[in-house]
Amino acid sequence: MPSTGRRRSAAALAVVVLAVVVVVLARSLEGVDGAGAGGGNATCPLDLSYVPTFPWDAALCAGGARNMTGCCMTLLSVFAIGLAGQVRATGRFRIPSVGASAACLRDFGAKLSAPPLSLPGASLVPACFPSPDQFVASPSFCAGVTTAAEYRAVVGNDSVAALDFACGADLSSLPLCLRCLDAGIAATSRLKAAANVSGNSSASDTAMNCFYLTVTYAAGISNAAGPTFPSTAGCTLGLALSTPPAAPSKPHDTVIFAAAIPIALLLASLLAFFIWRRRDKKKKIHEISKEGxxxxxxxxxxxxxxxxxxxxxxxxxxxxxxxxxxxxxxxxxxxxxxxxxxxxxxxxxxxxxxxxxxxxxxxxxxxxxxxxxxxxxxxxxxxxxxxxxxxxxxxxxxxxxxFMPNGALEDFIFRDVEGGSKRPALTWAQRRSIIMDVARGLEYLHYGVKPAIYHRDIKATNILLDGEMRARVADFGLARRSREGQSHLTTRVAGTHGYLAPEYALYGQLTEKSDVYSFGVLVLEILSGRRVLDMAAPAGPVLITDWAWTLVKAGQAREVLDGALSTAESPRGGTMERFVLVGILCAHVMVALRPTITEAVKMLEGDMDIPELPDRPLPYGHNFMFSEAGSNFSASPAFSGPFMDNGDMLR
The missing domain is CATH 3.30.200.20 (Phosphorylase Kinase; domain 1)
Structure with missing residues (x-):
C-alpha cells in the first residue's frame, strides 16, 4: 500500500479510536433527568487542579459555546482526567456520593471560570451535567465493579497484564494508541460477560459502562505517566488537545492524530444526537414493521x-x-x-x-x-x-x-469467554467431530466448487455449532474465489492476528494452503484449550504453534492436550497425538511442507501416514505485533523486517 494510503488509513483508524472513546463517555449524558445539584457540606474527593493548566482545547466552549454538544463532550473528557486520577490515587472508580459529586461539579465550574480559561463555568457545567448522580459509584454500573481491585478480579490477571502492557507506554504514537484500544476492548469483553451473568438487562448500556471503567483504568493505572499526561488523555479519554503531543518517530502520525481529534469531536456530536433520537427511531422502526x-x-x-x-x-x-x-x-x-x-x-x-x-x-x-x-x-x-x-x-x-443455537466454538474451547465457565469441557469425541467438520467444510470450499474459494479468516469465532454440536464454517466476508491454477497476490491482506499464514501476511500471497495454516492453528486451539497467542508468557507473547512444536520435538505431544480431556477416554493408537501432529504440520511456516486440506483429512482419519515433522525456522511470531482481542486488520504485503529466511515460506 502506498505511504499516502497508509496515512489515510491511519487517520481513519484514529477517528474511530477517538470517536469510540468519546461516545463511551457520552453515555453519561443519556437519560439525564435534570435533578438538582444538591451537595450539602460534602467535599470533592477529586484533584481538579489540572483543569486550568492542562493543554486541552477549550475553543469549543468559548464565545458562548455555540456547539454545546461538542463543548459538553470536551468537558466530560476533562472531568474524566480527575476521575482517572482518583483511581490512580485511591483505587476507587467514580465518586462516592451525590453530595460529593455536586461539590466536584461546583469546583469544576469554578476552575473553568477562573483565569486563564475564563469560561462561563457557572452556566456550562449545569448545562452539560444537570444531574450529579451520573458520576456516583454504583454496583449496578458494570458487574458490581467499584474499585480497581474488583476490576482486576473480574477481568483476570492475563487481560489486565495485556492492558497494562499495551497502555503503559507513551501513547502519542498512533500504533501504540491503537494497540491500547485493542487491549481495552479485550478487557471490556471480560467485564461485559460478568455483567451479563449478574443480570444486567441492557447489553448496549452494559458494554458502554464497562468500557468506561476500562478507559478510566487504562488512563489512571495502566499508563505509567498517568491521566494528566497529555498523550494519555488524548488517546484513552479522547480529549482534544490545544498542543498535540510529539510522536517519538514518524512525524506524520502526530499530524494525523492531531487532525483526527476535531473530526472525532464532530462525529461525537452526531452520535450524541443519534443517542438522543434513539427512542424516536425505535418507534419509527416499529411503525414501519407494522405497515409492511x-x-x-x-x-x-x-x-x-x-x-x-x-x-x-x-x-x-x-x-x-x-x-x-x-x-x-x-x-x-x-x-x-x-x-x-x-x-x-x-x-x-x-x-x-x-x-x-x-x-x-x-x-x-x-x-x-x-x-x-x-x-x-x-x-x-x-x-x-x-x-x-x-x-x-x-x-x-x-x-x-x-440460527446456530450453540453459538461460536470459542465459547466452548476457551474458559475465559462469556458463558465459557458455565459450559462443560468438550469431550474428545466432540473435539474430534468438530475438527473433522471444519476440515470437510474447507475441503468442499477448496475442491467441491469451481473456482475454489479461499475463506481467509478461519478461527474459533467463525466456527458455529448447530443444535447437534456439529461445526459449520461461517463469516465469508473476506472469502475470495481463486484463479484457476494460480495463487492470489493482493495488496489488501485481511484476516486475524495469529491465524494468518506468514507468506500471506508478509507478501499477500494467497493460496489454498493459507486456509490450511489457519486450520492448523485452530486444531491446536481445540486440542489444547489455549488461545493462539499466550500474552502471559514470561519471555513475551508466544504463538501456540511454536509452543506445541517445542513440546512435540521434546517427545511430550500429550502435554499439548487440554487437561480437561480424561485419559480414560483416550482412544487407542495414539489418535489424539496424531491430531496434534497434523495441526502442527498444517501450521508450518513453509508452504511446501503443509498438506492440502484433503491430505490433512486423510491423515486425521488415519488413511495416510504423517511425515516426520521437519524443523521450523525461527518463530516468526516473536517479532509480530499481535492483539489479544483478535480484531481484523489490514497490512501491506511489503511488511518491513524479515524475521527468517522469507523465501522459504513461499516454497
Missing part, C-alpha cells in the same frame, strides 16, 4: 436460491433489533436472533457502516459466494436485505442465516 407494504415484501432473488428480505420483516423478527436479541458483535457489525413469520429461527447480521473501506465489497462477496454453497458444514445463507433510504443511518445492509 405489499410492494416491499420479501421475495426470492433470481438465480441465487436466496431471499431479498424486507426490512419490515426483519424488524418484526428481531423486535425492532432489540438489545435483548443481540447475540454477538464484532468488527463486521452486530448479530441478532430473530423469528420469521413461519416460525423459523434466524440470525440477522447487521453490517457495520457499508460505506467504510471494504464494506460494499465484503457484503457482495458474502452474498454472492454463500448463496450458491450447499454443504452440511457451512452455515446456510437465507438471504439479505438492503435499505437505501433510512433517513438517519443512510444505507444499511443485512445478512440472514439459519
Amino acid at each position: 407494504s405489499a410492494e416491499r415484501r420479501s421475495h426470492p432473488r433470481p438465480n441465487t436460491g436466496s431471499i431479498l428480505f424486507d426490512i419490515a420483516e426483519l424488524s418484526r423478527a428481531t423486535d425492532s433489533f432489540a438489545d435483548g436479541n443481540l447475540v454477538g458483535r464484532g468488527g463486521f457489525g452486530a448479530v441478532y436472533r430473530g423469528v420469521l413469520a413461519d416460525g423459523s429461527v434466524v440470525a440477522v447480521k447487521k453490517m457495520l457502516d457499508p460505506d467504510v473501506e471494504g464494506g460494499d465489497e465484503e457484503f457482495t462477496n458474502e452474498v454472492e459466494i454463500i448463496s450458491h454453497l450447499r454443504h452440511r458444514n457451512l452455515v446456510p445463507l437465507r438471504g439479505c436485505c438492503i435499505v437505501d433510504d433510512d433517513a438517519e443511518e443512510g444505507k444499511q445492509k443485512f445478512l440472514v442465516y439459519d
Whole structure:
C-alpha cells in the first residue's frame, strides 16, 4: 500500500479510536433527568487542579459555546482526567456520593471560570451535567465493579497484564494508541460477560459502562505517566488537545492524530444526537414493521436460491433489533436472533457502516459466494436485505442465516469467554467431530466448487455449532474465489492476528494452503484449550504453534492436550497425538511442507501416514505485533523486517 494510503488509513483508524472513546463517555449524558445539584457540606474527593493548566482545547466552549454538544463532550473528557486520577490515587472508580459529586461539579465550574480559561463555568457545567448522580459509584454500573481491585478480579490477571502492557507506554504514537484500544476492548469483553451473568438487562448500556471503567483504568493505572499526561488523555479519554503531543518517530502520525481529534469531536456530536433520537427511531422502526407494504415484501432473488428480505420483516423478527436479541458483535457489525413469520429461527447480521473501506465489497462477496454453497458444514445463507433510504443511518445492509443455537466454538474451547465457565469441557469425541467438520467444510470450499474459494479468516469465532454440536464454517466476508491454477497476490491482506499464514501476511500471497495454516492453528486451539497467542508468557507473547512444536520435538505431544480431556477416554493408537501432529504440520511456516486440506483429512482419519515433522525456522511470531482481542486488520504485503529466511515460506 502506498505511504499516502497508509496515512489515510491511519487517520481513519484514529477517528474511530477517538470517536469510540468519546461516545463511551457520552453515555453519561443519556437519560439525564435534570435533578438538582444538591451537595450539602460534602467535599470533592477529586484533584481538579489540572483543569486550568492542562493543554486541552477549550475553543469549543468559548464565545458562548455555540456547539454545546461538542463543548459538553470536551468537558466530560476533562472531568474524566480527575476521575482517572482518583483511581490512580485511591483505587476507587467514580465518586462516592451525590453530595460529593455536586461539590466536584461546583469546583469544576469554578476552575473553568477562573483565569486563564475564563469560561462561563457557572452556566456550562449545569448545562452539560444537570444531574450529579451520573458520576456516583454504583454496583449496578458494570458487574458490581467499584474499585480497581474488583476490576482486576473480574477481568483476570492475563487481560489486565495485556492492558497494562499495551497502555503503559507513551501513547502519542498512533500504533501504540491503537494497540491500547485493542487491549481495552479485550478487557471490556471480560467485564461485559460478568455483567451479563449478574443480570444486567441492557447489553448496549452494559458494554458502554464497562468500557468506561476500562478507559478510566487504562488512563489512571495502566499508563505509567498517568491521566494528566497529555498523550494519555488524548488517546484513552479522547480529549482534544490545544498542543498535540510529539510522536517519538514518524512525524506524520502526530499530524494525523492531531487532525483526527476535531473530526472525532464532530462525529461525537452526531452520535450524541443519534443517542438522543434513539427512542424516536425505535418507534419509527416499529411503525414501519407494522405497515409492511405489499410492494416491499420479501421475495426470492433470481438465480441465487436466496431471499431479498424486507426490512419490515426483519424488524418484526428481531423486535425492532432489540438489545435483548443481540447475540454477538464484532468488527463486521452486530448479530441478532430473530423469528420469521413461519416460525423459523434466524440470525440477522447487521453490517457495520457499508460505506467504510471494504464494506460494499465484503457484503457482495458474502452474498454472492454463500448463496450458491450447499454443504452440511457451512452455515446456510437465507438471504439479505438492503435499505437505501433510512433517513438517519443512510444505507444499511443485512445478512440472514439459519440460527446456530450453540453459538461460536470459542465459547466452548476457551474458559475465559462469556458463558465459557458455565459450559462443560468438550469431550474428545466432540473435539474430534468438530475438527473433522471444519476440515470437510474447507475441503468442499477448496475442491467441491469451481473456482475454489479461499475463506481467509478461519478461527474459533467463525466456527458455529448447530443444535447437534456439529461445526459449520461461517463469516465469508473476506472469502475470495481463486484463479484457476494460480495463487492470489493482493495488496489488501485481511484476516486475524495469529491465524494468518506468514507468506500471506508478509507478501499477500494467497493460496489454498493459507486456509490450511489457519486450520492448523485452530486444531491446536481445540486440542489444547489455549488461545493462539499466550500474552502471559514470561519471555513475551508466544504463538501456540511454536509452543506445541517445542513440546512435540521434546517427545511430550500429550502435554499439548487440554487437561480437561480424561485419559480414560483416550482412544487407542495414539489418535489424539496424531491430531496434534497434523495441526502442527498444517501450521508450518513453509508452504511446501503443509498438506492440502484433503491430505490433512486423510491423515486425521488415519488413511495416510504423517511425515516426520521437519524443523521450523525461527518463530516468526516473536517479532509480530499481535492483539489479544483478535480484531481484523489490514497490512501491506511489503511488511518491513524479515524475521527468517522469507523465501522459504513461499516454497
